[in-house]
Amino acid sequence: VTGTHLTVLAGxxxxxxxxxxxxxxxxxxDIHVIANVGDDTEIWGxxxxxxxxxxxxxxxxxxxxxxxxGLKDETFRCLEEMTALGMPSWFRLGDRDLATHIMRTELLxxxxxxxxxxxxxxxxxxxxxxxxxxxxxxxxxxxxxxMGALDFQEFFVRDGWQPEVRSxxxxxxxxxxxxxxxxxxxxxxxxxxxxxxxxxxxxxxILAIHDIRDAAMKFPHPASRAATMIS
Amino acid sequence: VTGTHLTVLAGxxxxxxxxxxxxxxxxxxDIHVIANVGDDTEIWGxxxxxxxxxxxxxxxxxxxxxxxxGLKDETFRCLEEMTALGMPSWFRLGDRDLATHIMRTELLxxxxxxxxxxxxxxxxxxxxxxxxxxxxxxxxxxxxxxMGALDFQEFFVRDGWQPEVRSxxxxxxxxxxxxxxxxxxxxxxxxxxxxxxxxxxxxxxILAIHDIRDAAMKFPHPASRAATMIS
Numbered sequence: 001v002t003g004t005h006l007t008v009l010a011g012x013x014x015x016x017x018x019x020x021x022x023x024x025x026x027x028x029x030d031i032h033v034i035a036n037v038g039d040d041t042e043i044w045g046x047x048x049x050x051x052x053x054x055x056x057x058x059x060x061x062x063x064x065x066x067x068x069x070g071l072k073d074e075t076f077r078c079l080e081e082m083t084a085l086g087m088p089s090w091f092r093l094g095d096r097d098l099a100t101h102i103m104r105t106e107l108l109x110x111x112x113x114x115x116x117x118x119x120x121x122x123x124x125x126x127x128x129x130x131x132x133x134x135x136x137x138x139x140x141x142x143x144x145x146x147m148g149a150l151d152f153q154e155f156f157v158r159d160g161w162q163p164e165v166r167s168x169x170x171x172x173x174x175x176x177x178x179x180x181x182x183x184x185x186x187x188x189x190x191x192x193x194x195x196x197x198x199x200x201x202x203x204x205x206i207l208a209i210h211d212i213r214d215a216a217m218k219f220p221h222p223a224s225r226a227a228t229m230i231s
Numbered sequence: 232v233t234g235t236h237l238t239v240l241a242g243x244x245x246x247x248x249x250x251x252x253x254x255x256x257x258x259x260x261d262i263h264v265i266a267n268v269g270d271d272t273e274i275w276g277x278x279x280x281x282x283x284x285x286x287x288x289x290x291x292x293x294x295x296x297x298x299x300x301g302l303k304d305e306t307f308r309c310l311e312e313m314t315a316l317g318m319p320s321w322f323r324l325g326d327r328d329l330a331t332h333i334m335r336t337e338l339l340x341x342x343x344x345x346x347x348x349x350x351x352x353x354x355x356x357x358x359x360x361x362x363x364x365x366x367x368x369x370x371x372x373x374x375x376x377x378m379g380a381l382d383f384q385e386f387f388v389r390d391g392w393q394p395e396v397r398s399x400x401x402x403x404x405x406x407x408x409x410x411x412x413x414x415x416x417x418x419x420x421x422x423x424x425x426x427x428x429x430x431x432x433x434x435x436x437i438l439a440i441h442d443i444r445d446a447a448m449k450f451p452h453p454a455s456r457a458a459t460m461i462s
Contacts, residue, residue, distance in 0.1 A: 045337035077306055081330035085355050087337075095326040099312035102333075106276035106318075124316050 005130075007032040007189035009216075011202025012039065012051035013068040015195035016058030023059060023129065031129040032185040034212070036197070037114065038141035038170055038205025041153040043091045044082065046101040047108055050153070051202065052118050052133060053100060060125035071096045090158040115179050132185060134206045137176035141205050142169050152201060168200055173208035178215075186215040236361075238263040238420035240447075242433025243270065243282035244299040246426035247289030253424075254290060254360065262360040263416040265443070267428070268345065269372035269401055269436025272384040274322045275313065277332040278339055281384070282433065283349050283364060284331060291356035302327045321389040346410050363416060365437045368407035372436050373400050383432060399431055404439035409446075417446040 006026060008019065010033050022031060036051045050069065057063040057071055064072045074094035083089040093101060100121060107117045113136040122131050143155040145163035155163060186192055197203055207213050237257060239250065241264050253262060267282045281300065288294040288302055295303045305325035314320040324332060331352060338348045344367040353362050374386040376394035386394060417423055428434055438444045 044333045045340055046333070071312075075306065075308055075326070077326040078309065078329045078333070081302075081327040082334065085330055085334050085352065087330070087334055095306070095308040095329075096312040098309045098326075098329065099316055099318070102275045102277070102309070103313065103316050103318055109276055121316065 002190055003188040004190055005030045005032050005185070005188070006191050006193055007034060007185045008193045008195050009034050009197075009203055009206050010051065010055060010195040011036050011197030012054035015051070015197045015202070016054040016063055016068075018195045019055060019129065020058050028059070028128040029130075032189070033129055033131045034134050034182055034185065034206060035118075035131055036202045036205050037133050037135060038139050038201065038208075039152045040138070040140065041091070041151055043093060043101070043153075044087060045105070046093075046098075047105045048091070048093070048101050048153075049104065049114070049118070049133070052114075052131060053097070055131055056118070056122050056125060056127055059122075059127045059129050059131075062125065070094050091153060113179075115181070130181075130185070132179065132182050134182060134212060135176040135178055135209055138172045139176045139205050139209060140171045141201055142171050144169065156201075168204070170205045170208040173205065174210070176209050178209050178211040183211055183215045186212065186219060189219070192216060192219050233421055234419040235421055236261045236263050236416070236419070237422050237424055238265060238416045239424045239426050240265050240428075240434055240437050241282065241286055241426040242267050242428030243285035246282070246428045246433070247285040247294055249426045250286060250360065251289050259290070259359040260361075263420070264360055264362045265365050265413055265416065265437060266349070266362055267433045267436050268364050268366060269370050269432065270383050271369070271371065272322070272382055274324060274332070274384075275318060276336070277324075277329075278336045279322070279324070279332050279384075280335065280345070280349070280364070283345075283362060284328070286362055287349070287353050287356060287358055290353075290358045290360050290362075293356065301325050322384060344410075346412070361412075361416070363410065363413050365413060365443060366407040366409055366440055369403045370407045370436050370440060371402045372432055373402050375400065387432075399435070401436045401439040404436065405441070407440050409440050409442040414442055414446045417443065417450060420450070423447060423450050 033055055035055055039050045041048050054069055062071050064070050074096055076094055078095050079089055104117050114133045115136055118131050118133055141152040142149045144166040264286055266286055270281045272279050285300055293302050295301050305327055307325055309326050310320055335348050345364045346367055349362050349364055372383040373380045375397040
């Protein structure tokens with residue numbers, strides 16, 4: 001059975017831009033987004049999902065398009081106070097953006113899945129596309145450097161992508177399961193599309209999840225061959 | 232052995248005002264504050280200690296003296312976004328104030344005591360008085376109403392002190408221990424002072440902790456008799 005929806009494997013900034021364009025030419029509710037969680041990190045004890053947020057904010061028309069991340073019309077007063085308190089401030093969480101991370105963290109701690117939380121936030125922002133985290137289990141991109149393994153955000157944001165990269169791995173990917181809705185979204189898609197996202201750090205962690213890789217390999221359309229090529 | 236310090240049993244707003252005056256007439260480093268934790272609550276998964284914060288902000292000269300709580304020069308942009316996300320917004324956490332609660336929550340989760348965290352926040356704000364939470368164990372003021380038991384903040388802030396009060400209790404007080412520094416502060420004090428704080432909801436939860444009550448009862452100065460009277 002082939003559905004009417006398009007399924008997009010997506011990272012953050014580039015995908016957000018692509019998805020806004022796509023939503024101009026197809027009904028937004030026919031767009032399924034399988035979002036990378038490999039960039040997810042914990043900042044100040046808060047669960048931050050940068051790619052999911054860029055996609056959600058992008059489709060909601062709330063993304064700061066100059067920075068390419070976070071919300072428009074943002075302030076950083078909590079961050080300034082955090083800096084004064086001696087807490088790490090290299091990951092710049094804005095005051096409005098903080099609401100997303102605080103809510104997500106609270107709902108995850110009280111037993112909701114990342115899928116539930118993502119859907120709830122998208123709904124309150126009137127996003128009609130279906131944003132599906134690639135997994136509710138932790139999958140984390142690790143950058144191996146001469147100084148040891150770094151989380152993606154440490155490498156990219158904190159250290160400004162300067163450390164020498166020896167290898168990249170996806171911690172947790174071997175054990176992670178894709179939610180049933182993700183697999184079904186690929187199986188039933190009219191097209192599976194790779195967003196213009198980094199193949200190693202955005203698409204790679206999605207396809208490193210065995211269930212998703214298997215579903216993508218079985219998909220009988222040309223896009224699945226492209227997916228195979230980059231993986 | 233009697234020390235040179237004054238030990239003040241303190242609630243929030245009234246105590247903060249008193250302590251600022253006291254710090255004008257005695258060296259601030261000679262002031263020990265034993266702070267009520269019965270008002271502590273969890274908002275959006277964040278540990279909020281309203282009385283400790285009012286005291287810390289007050290002594291740091293950062294308290295909003297018009298509202299009587301929170302920081303001066305505050306904004307509420309995270310709160311506005313939280314409201315839009317459908318999260319409870321009756322407890323008004325400001326953007327700058329949030330830094331305190333996020334930091335406290337993160338440090339408590341990583342194993343620090345409330346005493347450690349309180350001291351660290353006070354130090355970064357250049358407060359020289361010693362602010363000591365009455366206990367590192369949870370003691371929570373519960374207001375029994377016809378609709379059931381409410382946390383103090385639910386009764387006071389959310390429901391605007393309108394529900395009929397049947398009784399007040401201090402959950403956890405029977406099992407809670409006072410940190411050694413609190414007991415020693417009372418034993419060695421030059422004077423033990425009750426701040427102008429609500430006897431039931433501010434001083435009550437402090438003296439409901441057995442260790443503190445015993446130390447206060449043994450204190451050989453007139454102030455300890457006052458403490459006994461109101462308890």
